[in-house]
Amino acid sequence: MTSVAATSAAPPAPALPRLPSLTGLRWIAALLVFGFHAGTMRIIAEPDYKAVVDALFTLGLSGVQFFFILSGFVLVWSARPGDSRRTFWRRRVAKIYPNHLVLWAATLVVAWWFADPVLPAAALENLLLLQAWDPRPGWFYSINTVSWSLSCEFFFYLCLPLALPLLRRARPKLLWALIVALPLLILALWPAQELVPEVSRWWFTQIFPPVRSLEFWLGAVAAELMRRGLWRGPGLAVASAIFVVTWVAAAQWIRAELWTTLLAVAYLLVITAAADADVRGRRSPWRSRPLIWLGEVSFAFYLVHVLVMTSVLRWSGDWGTGFAGWRGPAVVLGFLVANLILAGLLHRFVETPMMRRLAPRRPARPAPVPRQRAAGVPTAGDGDAEGGAAGAADEVGPANGRSPYADRR
Secondary structure (H helix, E strand, O other), rough: OOEEOOOOOOOOOOOOOHHHHHHHHHHHHHHHHHHHHHHHHHOOOOOOOHHHHHHHHHHHHHHHHHHHHHHHHHHHHHOOOOOOOHHHHHHHHHHHHHHHHHHHHHHHHHHHHHOOOOOHHHHHHHOOOOOOHHOOOOOOOOOOOOHHHHHHHHHHHHHHHHHHHHHHHOOOHOOOOOHHHHHHHHHHHHHHHHHHHHHHHHHOOOOHHHHHHHHHHHHHHHHHHOOOOOOOOHHHHHHHHHHHHHHHHHHOOOOOOHHHHHHHHHHHHHHHHHHHHHHHHHOOOOOHHHHHHHOOHHHHHHHHHHHHHHHHHHHHOOOOOOOOOOOOHHHHHHHHHHHHHHHHHHHHHHHHHHHHOOHHHHHHHHOOOOOOOOOOOOOOOOOOOOOOOOOOOOOOOOOOOOHHHHHHH
């Protein structure tokens, strides 16, 4: 069986620390998506309160973009030469499909309760995670609307084992050329959409898996550069400042056509800076235990939040009307807590046990590289950066094979 990455004749390198900061950052991305949907559902009627939510979360849908970049990064970082393609694909299915199946069934129950019509073909397409390939309006958002991103991730997972050997052999100049070219290709999508029928342009730029894979490959290439010790980027403080400035500027002054490109670069800088901080044992605000737990349940949170909010608002009769005064923010906070509780239950009783039952076991990890542990920095095994919108990786440890980071202590 062909392995995911080319096997090296060199002995396996000692394990490097995992990347718990990326787990904490996953929660921030999930919160951005939640805030965006809370705003578009018009839960808050008070103009002053709504203005605050709009200012904070206007670009919140780009949290999915963060998840796609993160997914490419962590899967390349953690890929091991001994993993076959079949093992990789089985592990990915075990990671994301049980949660998807539960939410698929729950959405159908809710549709039955409200007597909503359900097209069997759309339900089957969603069950098989093929909906992102269907440009018909409404079909790619069928059943549990947010599961379109899982459809994209499945395409990424299918491609990665085929492309990873080429990525491992690529020369540094080519990798850096890709880091520059991929954001430019994302930018080129806006004029390119003129070639697509107008009714399909949103699908083409926002849903179509090959198009969204540009973000995935951006993260993948950056991970390969960092794995070789060749990544050159700002530290976490500077990268975070760049992200904040980019976010504010994009929301206030920059044309919408530039958002995705600018935010892709900003997200990449934050992801690589946070990963580098973990590897080098530097300070990071994203690896606290509460944030790590929030990051671990973020995949489940992402899958449940829209279904919960729309169902409750429809049942209460408040769909589209909003809540006056302080009740609007209070309802949003209530949804946040309720979704977190449900996400914690889904993670504890579905995602984790099914992952253990269905995923093939990995061989024991080699002993970690001896290094002085910085204050507050979890060593290997303390945390990881699983997933994303669709579950990015089983773990974020090193790739086997000698990494230059092993000598940077």
